[in-house]
Amino acid sequence: MKTALLVVAVVTVAWPASALPARHTADVLEPGHWSIGAFDPLRVGVTRDVELATHPILDLLLSPNVEARVLFRRVGALRVTGEYGVSVPTFAMRLTQGYLFPSWEKSDNRIGWFVVPSVGLAVSYGEKTVATGRMTTSIGVPIGRNDATTMDTWAPLELLLAPALTGFRSHLTLGLDHPITGWLRGRVSVDGWLIGPSDPPKSQVFLGASGALDLRVSERGTLTLGAIVYDYDQRRTVVERGDDGRWQRKRVRSLDVWPMLDFVYRR
Amino acid sequence: MRRLLLALVAACCACEPFADDIEPDRVEVPVFERAVKVPADPAPRRLKVMTWNVKYGACRIDFWFDGWGDRVQMTSREVRTNLDAIERLIREVDPDVLFANEIEVDSRRSAYVDMVQDFLDRTSLNYGAYYQAWNSRYVPSEGVGRIDMGVAIFSKHPITYAQRIRQEDRGDDDPLHELFYLHTVIGRAHIRVGAREIGAFVTHVSAYDTDGTKQRQLKHLAQVLEEEPLPFVVGGDFNELPPTAVKIASFEDESPDLKGTEFEQPPYTPEAMRPFFDKYRPAITLERIGTTEESQRPFYTHSIRGPNHGGFWTRQLDHLFVNAGSWAPGSTDVLQSPGRLGITSDPNWLSDHAPVVGTWELPE
Numbered sequence: 001m002k003t004a005l006l007v008v009a010v011v012t013v014a015w016p017a018s019a020l021p022a023r024h025t026a027d028v029l030e031p032g033h034w035s036i037g038a039f040d041p042l043r044v045g046v047t048r049d050v051e052l053a054t055h056p057i058l059d060l061l062l063s064p065n066v067e068a069r070v071l072f073r074r075v076g077a078l079r080v081t082g083e084y085g086v087s088v089p090t091f092a093m094r095l096t097q098g099y100l101f102p103s104w105e106k107s108d109n110r111i112g113w114f115v116v117p118s119v120g121l122a123v124s125y126g127e128k129t130v131a132t133g134r135m136t137t138s139i140g141v142p143i144g145r146n147d148a149t150t151m152d153t154w155a156p157l158e159l160l161l162a163p164a165l166t167g168f169r170s171h172l173t174l175g176l177d178h179p180i181t182g183w184l185r186g187r188v189s190v191d192g193w194l195i196g197p198s199d200p201p202k203s204q205v206f207l208g209a210s211g212a213l214d215l216r217v218s219e220r221g222t223l224t225l226g227a228i229v230y231d232y233d234q235r236r237t238v239v240e241r242g243d244d245g246r247w248q249r250k251r252v253r254s255l256d257v258w259p260m261l262d263f264v265y266r267r
Numbered sequence: 268m269r270r271l272l273l274a275l276v277a278a279c280c281a282c283e284p285f286a287d288d289i290e291p292d293r294v295e296v297p298v299f300e301r302a303v304k305v306p307a308d309p310a311p312r313r314l315k316v317m318t319w320n321v322k323y324g325a326c327r328i329d330f331w332f333d334g335w336g337d338r339v340q341m342t343s344r345e346v347r348t349n350l351d352a353i354e355r356l357i358r359e360v361d362p363d364v365l366f367a368n369e370i371e372v373d374s375r376r377s378a379y380v381d382m383v384q385d386f387l388d389r390t391s392l393n394y395g396a397y398y399q400a401w402n403s404r405y406v407p408s409e410g411v412g413r414i415d416m417g418v419a420i421f422s423k424h425p426i427t428y429a430q431r432i433r434q435e436d437r438g439d440d441d442p443l444h445e446l447f448y449l450h451t452v453i454g455r456a457h458i459r460v461g462a463r464e465i466g467a468f469v470t471h472v473s474a475y476d477t478d479g480t481k482q483r484q485l486k487h488l489a490q491v492l493e494e495e496p497l498p499f500v501v502g503g504d505f506n507e508l509p510p511t512a513v514k515i516a517s518f519e520d521e522s523p524d525l526k527g528t529e530f531e532q533p534p535y536t537p538e539a540m541r542p543f544f545d546k547y548r549p550a551i552t553l554e555r556i557g558t559t560e561e562s563q564r565p566f567y568t569h570s571i572r573g574p575n576h577g578g579f580w581t582r583q584l585d586h587l588f589v590n591a592g593s594w595a596p597g598s599t600d601v602l603q604s605p606g607r608l609g610i611t612s613d614p615n616w617l618s619d620h621a622p623v624v625g626t627w628e629l630p631e
Contacts, residue, residue: 101410106329106337149340152375152412153405200343200378234404235413236283237373237381239297247297249372249381255282 020185020216022177023264025132026081026124028071035266037224041067062091067118077127083120083136089164090114093148100157101148112146114164120171129178136171140164140196150198155206155230155256159193166196166204183216187226203233203253212260220267226260287402289450292433298396298426299383305391307363307423310461313595314627316550317360318502318587320368320471320569320620323377323416324349327573327616330376331409332530334522335572339410343378349617350382354389356612360602360624361391364458365421366469366502366587368620372397375412383419392421396429396456398469401449408447416449418469418503420456427464428457434487439478451484453491460629466499468492474506475530481506482539489542498591498630501547504569504620505586508537510544511553513560518581520572540586547588550599550625556583566601568621579603579615585623592630599625 021027029035029045036042041053049071058065065087073080093111097103101111120136140163150165151158162169175189191208212226234254242248326349329336341349357365367386371377383397400417420426434451454469468491472484485507492501508515515535525531544553556563568585572578580603587599600607602614602622614621 098409099407102331102337102339103409104337106331106335109337151405151410234283235373235375235379236404237415244302246300246302248299249384257282 019128019179019182020214020222022124022130022132022179022185023187023214024134024175024189025130025177026071026079026122026134028069028081033267035264037262037264039260039262040224040264058087058092062095063087063089064091069122077125079124081122081124083118083122083134085118085120085138087116087118088114089116089161093161093164100151100153104147109147110145111148113143114146115141115143116163117141118163129176132173132175132177134171134173134175138163138169138171140167152198152202152235154234155208155232155254156258158232158234159195159206162193162195166198168194168196170194180213185214187212187214202235206230206232210260214264217263220265222264222266224260224262224264228258228260230254230256230258232256283404285404286446287399289400289402289431289433289452294431296396296398296429296431298394298429299387300395301387301393304393305423307393308461311363311424312629314363314460314465314500314629315361315598315624316364316366316500316502316587316627317357317362317622317624318366318368318469318504318585319357319622320504320585320618321353321370321382322618322620323369323371323374324353324380324382325377326352326618327575329573329575333571333619334525334530335576340376340412341378343380346378346380350380350385350389352612353617354386356602356610356614356617356622357386357390357392359610359612360608360622362421362624363423364467364500365390365392365419366454366467367419367421368469368471368504368585369416370397370419371414371416372399373413373415375414379413386419386421390421391423393423394426394458395419395421396426396454398429398431398452398454400452400471403447406447414449418452418454418471420454420467420469422456422458422467425459426456427459430455432491434472434484435480437473437476437478437480439476439480453488455491455495457497463629464497465629466495466497468495468499468501468503470501470503470505472504472506475533477533482536485539485543489546492547492590495590498589500587500589500627501543502585502587502623504584505540505543506584507540508535509549509551509553509556509583509586510537510541511556511558512537512583513558513563514582518571520570520578520581522571535582543586543588547590548593550587550594550623551583551601565603567603568601568623569619570615571619573619574613574615580621585620587623587625589627593628595626595628599623 028051033045043053051069053067067085118138122134124132173191177187193206210228215223331337372381432453456467473481567580570581
């Protein structure tokens with residue numbers, strides 16, 4: 001206990017000057033500033049109103065992606081930002097053939113080319129405690145023939161490839177980011193996604209909620225710890241007795257909890 | 268190691284585990300029913316029994332592990348069309364008891380169709396016990412995805428008790444493979460036939476192991492049968508040739524592409540079936556199949572390659588036995604083609620296994 005208090009005291013004294021910024025807001029980085037995380041995108045401030053972002057892990061998986069975030073308006077504590085992205089998931093999908101997708105070694109079936117443009121709007125309010133709402137829609141534009149279908153797999157992967165495999169993905173999120181101390185912030189959000197249809201039909205709605213703590217561990221480094229819960233239809237069934245006394249197989253939604261762990265470095 | 272993997276997986280995320288280890292060793296399972304019962308003979312003295320590996324409703328679509336194609340899943344429409352044809356043959360035979368192998372209830376490759384309820388709804392069978400053998404939330408191999416497959420016993424007469432008996436897993440799988448791969452189970456049921464009860468067992472032992480697992484599973488099945496106090500019938504895909512089989516290797520329907528893969532057929536060990544033929548009464552006797560390839564060919568029940576590749580049945584893997592009573596003369600056969608026992612469907616188009624049928628004269 002004494003050690004923990006000592007660590008808290010040292011951390012508090014060491015970096016008291018600049019408050020830990022809120023994350024996942026409508027704010028854009030200032031020109032010349034940048035940040036990167038293991039899962040958080042690489043963000044680079046280009047001008048006072050424009051920031052570019054890309055997810056390095058997806059880039060490493062040969063799924064190039066880039067997003068331009070343009071600050072439209074700043075009125076007092078209100079910020080409104082447009083978000084425009086494009087990605088090409090085909091390489092990543094082909095990289096996982098034999099695992100997530102069929103190899104198709106005997107037919108000419110193939111994973112097709114897709115371009116996934118996205119457009120979104122983020123609105124944040126507040127300086128210290130920041131409330132953010134964001135709506136984003138991504139559309140999968142096929143180029144030529146594609147034989148890959150939805151995977152019905154875990155929510156993060158299913159949502160990632162939903163634009164290509166189901167046609168689109170819309171995401172609405174509402175979040176609140178609150179400073180607890182100068183070196184610790186707490187963040188909660190609720191999420192809803194709508195994806196395109198699949199065969200056979202299933203619920204196209206994904207729901208989510210998350211909570212996380214951002215802990216400053218150095219002048220420029222932030223450790224994120226948290227969890228996210230997904231509620232969605234992954235084709236699960238359970239056997240129950242029906243009203244007529246007969247055993248019946250019923251479709252139920254899946255509920256998964258995933259840990260969130262990240263280290264974000266910013267300059 | 269497997270438990271460690273499962274624990275790690277559970278700690279990482281999901282409320283529903285990655286895969287079900289199919290524990291415990293013996294567990295009672297629910298019996299599904301037809302919504303509106305088809306009247307059955309209230310005091311039958313004989314039962315028509317059918318055993319059929321229905322290949323998860325794929326008919327002759329060439330799946331990737333067969334070596335002749337690379338399909339991984341079917342559309343809803345394909346599954347519906349296939350099941351219509353499969354159920355048509357079941358209605359033609361009109362069995363009192365049906366043993367089904369490779370039946371699925373919630374698998375991506377068969378469009379998540381509940382085939383147990385589908386069989387009940389579209390045939391004259393009133394009760395169905397499903398014995399889950401493979402339950403993986405997502406198999407990350409060739410995009411197989413979710414799978415829920417097993418064996419089933421269907422009956423026109425009430426199934427009063429159904430029990431799943433787990434068999435040992437293959438010993439030659441790595442822990443990760445073992446986690447996601449199918450297990451082996453015996454389905455046991457008690458069926459009330461008029462005033463008496465009979466036992467019924469369905470089996471589907473390992474196909475591709477190379478460490479003697481199949482032989483041990485067959486011994487285990489023999490032990491389980493030994494313990495059954497009721498007169499019983501046992502059927503299914505034994506994945507083994509009869510002890511007097513003449514052709515036991517170099518089957519022409521095996522794709523050369525499977526050589527060296529996990530789906531290469533290991534050598535058969537027909538003597539492993541000897542105890543069943545010695546102790547029980549087979550629907551297709553050794554005398555009947557004779558001792559030449561020509562005499563045995565009419566009783567072959569399996570071929571990997573279907574008529575779409577000019578294939579026909581190449582070996583006998585599916586068997587039916589009773590421990591008491593007898594098979595009605597002229598009632599037993601392997602339904603290889605139209606005309607056998609009067610059927611008009613062509614089973615060679617409906618699965619990679621042919622049904623075996625017989626009428627069991629119940630003991631007094």
